[in-house]
Amino acid sequence: MSRILITCAITGSIHTPSMSPYLPVTADEITQQAVDAADAGAAILHLHARDPETGRPSAEIGHFMGFLPRIKQSCEAVLNLSTGGSAVMTLDQRLAAPKQAAPEMCSLNMGTMNFALYPAADRISDWKHDWEEPFLRGSDDLVFKNTPRDMALILGEMGTKRGARFEFEVYDVGHLYMLRHFVDRGLVQGPLFIQFVFGVLGGIGPDPENLMHMKTVADKLFGQDYLFSVLAAGRHQIPLVTMAAAMGGHVRVGLEDSLMISRGVLARSNAEQVRKIRRIVEDLGREVASPGEARAMLGLKG
Ligand code: KMH
Ligand code: ZN
Secondary structure: OOOEOEEEEOOOOOOOOOOOOOOOOOHHHHHHHHHHHHHHOOOEEEEOEEOOOOOOEEOOHHHHHOOHHHHHHHOOOEEEEOOOOOOOOOHHHHHHHHHHHOOOEEEEEOOOEEOEEOOOOOOOOOOOOHHHHHHHHOEOOOEEOOOHHHHHHHHHHHHHOOOOEEEEEEOOHHHHHHHHHHHHOOOOOOOEEEEEEEOOEOEOOOOHHHHHHHHHHHHHHHOOOEEEEEEEOHHHHHHHHHHHHHOOOEEEEOOOOOOEEEOOEEOOOHHHHHHHHHHHHHHOOOOEOOHHHHHHHHOOOO
C-alpha cells in the first residue's frame, strides 16, 4: 500500500470558541498548532482564518497573512487553503485570500447543499460572542452554495491561473459525478485527491457501507487516477478515518472536523489528534508520507 497522507484541518469555520478553549483563533495559536501538527506527522495543513478578537471565521487577507508566512517558514507541510470559507461568506470573500496567497493546494466543494448545524444545542446554553449563537443553537436555513459556475470559476482562478491542485470535498455520491463532469470538460486533471466527507447533516451519513459505496463509485468513475481520503464530523471522525486507512485510503483529522480526542474529552490541540491517528495507522501497517512525498503523490507545484 502507498504511504498514507495525513491532513490536519486546524480551525475551520464550524466550531466556535465557546465550544472549546483549545480551538485556535489568533495568528499565534493557528501558527503554533499548525506547526505542531506538521511535526506530529501531518503532511498537509488545511487552513481557514479567524478574527483574533472574536474567533469568528474571517475572509480578511490580513488575518490569513498573520499565519501563512510563519507556518511556511517553520515547517515543510503542504499548505491547503479553504475556498469553502464559511457558508455565510460570498464566493468573492471566499476567494480573496486564496487568490492572493496562491497556495499549492486548496479545497473545492463539489455541490450546493444544506449545511445544518446542531452541534452543541443540548450542551451549551451560554456563549462568549453574539456571532456564535446560530452555531450553538443550531441553524436550520444555511445553504452552502457551490454551483457548477462557482466550481468552474474556482478551478480557473486557482487551478489554471495559479497552479493550485485541489482537495475535492465530496459530501455525497452525486458530487463524484459532478467531479467526473469537470474531468470530462477538461477542467480537472489527475491524479485527483478526493476527500470523502461524512456526517455533515445535508450530506451522506457516517455509515461504513456508505464509505464502501463512495469508493466503489469513485473506482468506476476515476479508475486508478485518484486518491481518496476521509474526514468525518464529530464522534464519527476516528472510526471512519480508521476504516479509510485500512482500505488503503488517506486520512484527515483536526479541530475543524472534531473537537474531541475521545468520548467526552476535548482534544487539547490538533497535534494530539494527529498523534492519535498516526498511532492507529502505523499499527495498521501504514507508513506516514512526508510533505515531499505528498507533493510527489499529488503532483503539486512545490
Ligand atoms: N468543513 C468541512 C466539512 C472547505 O473548507 O472548503 C469541509 C471543508 C470545506 O473543509
Ligand atoms: Zn475547511
